[in-house]
Amino acid sequence: MKAKKYIADFDSAAAMTRGVARFLDGKAMPAMGMMPRLFSLAASPLARAVTMSPRSVREQIYTWSGWNEAIQARKLRKVRSDGLRQWAVDQYTKRSYPCLFIGSSGGAMTHLACALGAPWLPQTFLVPVRRHGVHPDEPRQDVSWGLDHAPKLLDHNSDIQIHHMHDPNQDRLMIQHMSYFRLKLRELGKPYEEFIKEVLDPGATIFVVDCQKKWPTTKLKDRYYFQHGAVGGATIEEFHEGSPRVEKYLQRYGSHRRRWDAPEPDAERPEAEWGFEPALLDDLERFAHEGGYHLRRISYDEPRDLSPLVADLYRWWYEQRGMVANRLVAESFVLTDPWWILRTGSVPFWMVFNKEPSAEAIEAYLDERPAFDEIGMTLFSHGVESVGLVPIERWRSILNQARERGFFIGVKEKRYPRDFSVLVDFNRRIRKEIKARYPMPGPLHQSQFDKFISAYGHQYDVEIDGEPVVQRFGTHSPQARK
Numbered sequence: 001m002k003a004k005k006y007i008a009d010f011d012s013a014a015a016m017t018r019g020v021a022r023f024l025d026g027k028a029m030p031a032m033g034m035m036p037r038l039f040s041l042a043a044s045p046l047a048r049a050v051t052m053s054p055r056s057v058r059e060q061i062y063t064w065s066g067w068n069e070a071i072q073a074r075k076l077r078k079v080r081s082d083g084l085r086q087w088a089v090d091q092y093t094k095r096s097y098p099c100l101f102i103g104s105s106g107g108a109m110t111h112l113a114c115a116l117g118a119p120w121l122p123q124t125f126l127v128p129v130r131r132h133g134v135h136p137d138e139p140r141q142d143v144s145w146g147l148d149h150a151p152k153l154l155d156h157n158s159d160i161q162i163h164h165m166h167d168p169n170q171d172r173l174m175i176q177h178m179s180y181f182r183l184k185l186r187e188l189g190k191p192y193e194e195f196i197k198e199v200l201d202p203g204a205t206i207f208v209v210d211c212q213k214k215w216p217t218t219k220l221k222d223r224y225y226f227q228h229g230a231v232g233g234a235t236i237e238e239f240h241e242g243s244p245r246v247e248k249y250l251q252r253y254g255s256h257r258r259r260w261d262a263p264e265p266d267a268e269r270p271e272a273e274w275g276f277e278p279a280l281l282d283d284l285e286r287f288a289h290e291g292g293y294h295l296r297r298i299s300y301d302e303p304r305d306l307s308p309l310v311a312d313l314y315r316w317w318y319e320q321r322g323m324v325a326n327r328l329v330a331e332s333f334v335l336t337d338p339w340w341i342l343r344t345g346s347v348p349f350w351m352v353f354n355k356e357p358s359a360e361a362i363e364a365y366l367d368e369r370p371a372f373d374e375i376g377m378t379l380f381s382h383g384v385e386s387v388g389l390v391p392i393e394r395w396r397s398i399l400n401q402a403r404e405r406g407f408f409i410g411v412k413e414k415r416y417p418r419d420f421s422v423l424v425d426f427n428r429r430i431r432k433e434i435k436a437r438y439p440m441p442g443p444l445h446q447s448q449f450d451k452f453i454s455a456y457g458h459q460y461d462v463e464i465d466g467e468p469v470v471q472r473f474g475t476h477s478p479q480a481r482k
Contacts, residue, residue: 001078003087006071011126012105012273015334021091023114026440028339029427070128070178076152081160084125084183085191092119097199098443102192102284103209104276107336107350108306109298114338115317117443118207119199121192123280124163124273127153127181128174136168136175137255139228139262143220146179150224159187161223163272167230168260169239169386170353172253182272186223186279188287202292205446208284210276210299216240216265227272228262231303233355233388240265245387252385274303274352299463303352304361309460311349311365313452317444318345326373327434329409330362330398333380335426345438347372354379354417355388359398366401375402376433378409378426381419392416409433 007014019029071079101113101120113120129149134141146164153162165180174180196206216236217225229239238246242259250257270277281297288295300306311328318325329346331337333353341348349365351358366372377399379392392413399406410425453464 001071001075001083003080003083006075006079006127007084007087008069008126008128010066010069010334012334013122013125016105016107016110016336017088017091017120017122019336019338020110020113020120021093023338024097024117024119025093026339028343028431029337066128066174066178070130073129073131073149073152076127076129076149076181077156079127079153079157081157081183081185082189082191085121085185085189088121089191089195092195092199094195094198096201097204099205099207099446100196100200101207101209103280104211104274104303106209106211106274106303106306107331107333107352108304108310108348109209110336111310111314111338111341111348111350112306113207114342115314115444116446116449120209121195123277124182124184124275126273127183128178129181130178132177134175134179136172137250137257137260139166139168139226139260142166142175142179143218143226143263146181146224146226147220150181150221153181153183154221154223157183159189160185161225161277163217163225163227163270164220165227165230165272166262167228167232169234169249169388170230170232170355170382170384172384172386173382180272184270184277184280186277186283188280188283193287196287196293197291200293203294205294205296206284206288208276208281208295208297210278210281210297211271211274211303212299212301213271213275213303214268215271215275217267217269218263218265219267225269226263227269228260228265231271231274231357232353233357233386233390238387243387249385249387296465297463300461302357302461304350304357305461307350307361308365309457309462311347312456313449314341314347316452316456317448318347320448321441323438328366328372328375329430329434330375330377332358332378335378335380335410335422337427337430339440340427340430340434340436343436343438343440344434346376346434354382354390354395355386356390357388359390359394362398366398371401371403373402373404375399375406376409376430377407377411378422378430379411379416379419381415381417381422383418383420385417389417407433 099118103123131145160183163182215227217227247258315325323345327346330349332351410422410429412419
């Protein structure tokens with residue numbers, strides 16, 4: 001079975017791979033790079049109609065749009081790890097590149113790869129699987145279902161591990177009729193190896209994107225782990241122990257539960273969507289040694305940790321080019337557009353989601369930087385008033401920190417967080433809200449990147465080439481207030 005049949009379009013890995021590939025081909029990010037296939041039938045007109053529908057109708061359409069992308073459980077035996085790899089490399093034009101990224105997903109990482117003119121190969125892919133009869137607030141039911149079906153995939157793919165993710169908070173609508181099987185590659189594999197040899201000269205650099213985010217998980221079988229909850233607004237403790245916020249949330253949605261009863265975790269392992277599985281690093285080191293490639297490792301604890309560094313890098317780069325870097329664009333989850341960010345001389349700040357940790361991250365960043373003249377923001381809508389959801393008023397207050405103009409991009413404030421039209425409107429609206437002003441630059445040279453890191457890298461929550469650093473907002477930052 002072709003990989004495009006079982007790779008989720010709405011996932012971070014698929015959307016961000018397409019975004020980087022299109023950037024390298026001189027093209028902007030299409031809304032279809034991140035939209036469920038149901039919306040692709042009519043794109044914007046259908047999405048807008050959904051947005052104007054009653055709440056229950058919008059939720060059902062969103063739920064079934066995800067189901068439409070999921071495969072039948074019986075087809076899991078046809079999924080192949082090399083199909084995942086081949087799908088990724090097929091997104092890119094086969095030509096010479098100065099360097100390459102591989103590993104964890106992340107919006108800030110995509111902007112870094114695009115700045116350096118480099119492709120990115122994901123380690124983790126989402127394969128959604130159709131199922132029925134599992135209540136979103138009964139994770140043990142999902143475990144029982146998974147134990148019956150995961151072996152169909154594992155038996156034919158010895159080089160992957162499954163992170164079965166069940167998030168009843170943010171993914172409440174999606175998991176009503178499907179399970180999230182996130183597959184992590186443990187080996188480089190033939191398609192990746194052949195692609196790298198074809199597009200990189202010996203001596204070129206391979207950047208390993210190593211998000212070290214961990215999550216308590218339960219081992220169900222060899223290479224098969226269950227993860228209850230995910231990165232977002234609810235804490236790990238709330239997913240496993242409950243809280244007043246969780247109780248109110250479950251009551252609001254008419255659940256029979258007041259806290260979740262998940263399997264007892266037995267270890268912390270790489271987080272399902274964002275975490276890097278270190279087994280791949282061993283194979284990368286072997287491959288780099290044999291091929292004469294330079295391996296560099298970019299490590300950080302949280303998916304959001306790379307965002308301040310990349311934002312400051314872009315602002316510094318613009319100033320090196322003699323530009324006034326006075327506009328920040330805050331992106332949300334898969335709502336990104338690397339091409340238009342650079343074309344308009346905007347500073348990208350990627351937010352993982354629409355939850356409190358993301359709001360806190362951008363608030364901290366803005367508080368310790370010179371004020372921007374303009375701040376644009378988009379917000380991913382997941383359709384649920386979930387634990388940790390940031391009210392639209394708080395997002396608006398962040399925009400109000402702009403000296404001249406703060407504006408939402410494609411967001412209908414009264415419909416948030418059920419504003420599904422933003423999924424197609426963002427990439428269209430950003431072109432209307434932000435006009436092109438500067439010629440597209442050539443790639444940022446690695447020596448320039450190293451110059452920035454040498455001068456300022458010690459101030460961020462990022463490790464590069466194994467050297468630990470701690471971010472300190474303040475007078476030593478290249479963009480800190482004086």
